[in-house]
Amino acid sequence: MTMTLTFLGAAGEVTGSCHLLTLGHHRVLLDCGLIQGSRQAEARNREPFDFDPGAIDAVILSHAHIDHSGRLPLLVKQGFTGPVYTHNATAELCDIMLRDAAMLQRRDAERLNKKLEAKGEPPVEPLFTEEDVDALMGSMVPLEYGQLQQVVPGLRLVLEDAGHILGSAIVQLWLELGEWRKKLVYSGDLGRKGMPVIQDPSYIDSADLVVMESTYGDRLHRSLPETLEELKGIFARAIETATGNILIPAFSVGRAQELLYLLHLNAREWGLERWRVYLDSPMATEATRVYVRHFRLCDDEFRAFTRQHPGRHPLLSNIEFIQTTEESMALNEVDRGMIIIAGSGMCTGGRIRCHLEHNLWRKEADVIICGYQAKGTPGRALVDGAQSLKIAGKPIEVRARIHTLGGLSAHADRDEMTDWYRHISGTPPVVLVHGEPEAQQSFAEHLSQYSRHLVVAQRHDCVDLTALPELVWLGPAKDD
Structure with a gap:
């Protein structure tokens, strides 16, 4: 029986957030976002998932931005039938954003197919359609901040305000498997203190592992x-x-x-x-x-x-x-x-x-x-x-x-992320995601003065959660 976390997106880059939590025979995704950037980067959205979508039991969505939510309709299209747990405001925003994304996918496919037809090449389909978005929205399970929710047996969830956009969430997960009891905290995208409209990010009191964004880990924002x-x-x-x-x-x-x-x-x-x-x-x-x-x-x-x-x-x-x-x-x-x-x-x-x-x-x-x-x-x-x-x-x-x-910026800078982390008792180990390599390396060097166990995730890296607080790395998670 395994308890692992595998990093499949926003690992060594900013967009395409996607992390696979394996708990015994259960599989849960943290986010499932679109890869954004150059045409070459966006073409990767058409590559097969690194897992069987039909074998995923549930998804936990941190917030509505497309680089965190944008491949959820594709996940449904390819066989996912489970619930998507997220804040209720995020569910409303996804209904808007993903329908817009589906419309753009359709238009892009139509333009490309005209060029392909002229070359005598076969047409392409949109990445996903509005019907796929309809199916996804029927799977949404809206939650409030602070609400306790069981996701699968042995996995409980509480969302707290990440202060990034409306409905953005820090994901707290309590995992139980046999003799093991662990708490995983996924920051999602952390916001900033004192910004207009949105609440400040919530502080978290404890964790056995912190998976943390690092977008602006190499700089300080102007006040x-x-x-x-x-x-x-x-x-x-x-x-x-x-x-x-x-x-x-x-x-x-x-x-x-x-x-x-x-x-x-x-x-x-x-x-x-x-x-x-x-x-x-x-x-x-x-x-x-x-x-x-x-x-x-x-x-x-x-x-x-x-x-x-x-x-x-x-x-x-x-x-x-x-x-x-x-x-x-x-x-x-x-x-x-x-x-x-x-x-x-x-x-x-x-x-x-x-x-x-x-x-x-x-x-x-x-x-x-x-x-x-x-x-x-x-x-x-x-x-x-x-x-x-x-x-x-x-x-x-x-x-x-x-x-x-x-x-x-709606993202915390180096010192703001450091302050958020230092409010977690016991200096738990950290895995950095969601950042460009230069920013991540700079932030890792800075944060290492507060945490002995800190690494920058690369795609397909897999950490054994049963070995915490030591960070023991495995190959890609395998089914039992």
Whole structure:
């Protein structure tokens, strides 16, 4: 009988989160996310799973972001029939995000099949369809923070607030198998203290093993006050010239809502009254309504503001919500005076690419990058100083001012992750996931002064949970 954890995604990279927990004859997944980044990276989503989907008993989903949830419909398509345990707000957000992802998969397949047909090659299917999403949503088991849930015999689950996006969770698991009793804590994506809208991450009191993200393990974020001053300065310069637009690529869940709130609170101080603010993302609009419905999960300031201003919610005020493609295209007829928030956050697709096509070459325009940009993405190219960007098959010269705001990140930085870990008693062993190699190695060196047992997971690494607190590595987990 085995008790193991195998790392199958977001191991040595940021996206594609997926970890397989084996407890005797039971198999449970922690997350099942899409791989994002370059075309070569995303092509790996079509590779077979490293396990039989039909043999998975249950999935525990930490939060709704596509790099953690995005292959769940594919898992169902290929035979998974078990429950998916997650926070109830995450379930609502997944219903929105995964349907949008299915639509994009269908469109991508249609475009590719036209090219394949011209070459006389066989067509491809979408990775998954809306019918697969329907089947998945029927498997969702919504939970509240702090609610105890048995997942399979010998495995109990409690979710706590990770402070990353609405419904994001730290996963606490109590495992029992024969004589062994172990507690596993999976951080999911950890948020930050003192950020707007979302609660601070919860502290965890104990663990036998901590599986921990490390996205920003090699840096410290600017403080929120410093970041707001930087934003104010960007807007002030744009207002002074008044000759261009401001584009903000933003993740539809989390960052978009945070930006709407900040723009609402600071509109007068930042001189935005004469600017028109657009949220050009139907998915972000739907997600914003989920935030409004679940405002009781948010921080004290946001809840108080909501109660004080019924009917004038800070996420729905002074913003123009763009729905149709025609409305979105019409924005490109205007060359100044607009702040456009649109997805995708890494500029890999979505309406932001059309707005970049029409504004990136203008030296009067500004582009504010305020979220993580994976290697190989257009957003990362802009951050790294690219002179041009290929959009719709043609190179667009980068003449706009590019601003990178690390201070709005929804991920904890090195010291914030360290503080979270140090609140866990007994300095338990740590396995780092969800990070680029350079950031992970830097964080491992920093955190090693607090934990004797610490490693960076590579894909297919498998740890024997019965040997804890020693980290004993095995080959890929085998069925008994």
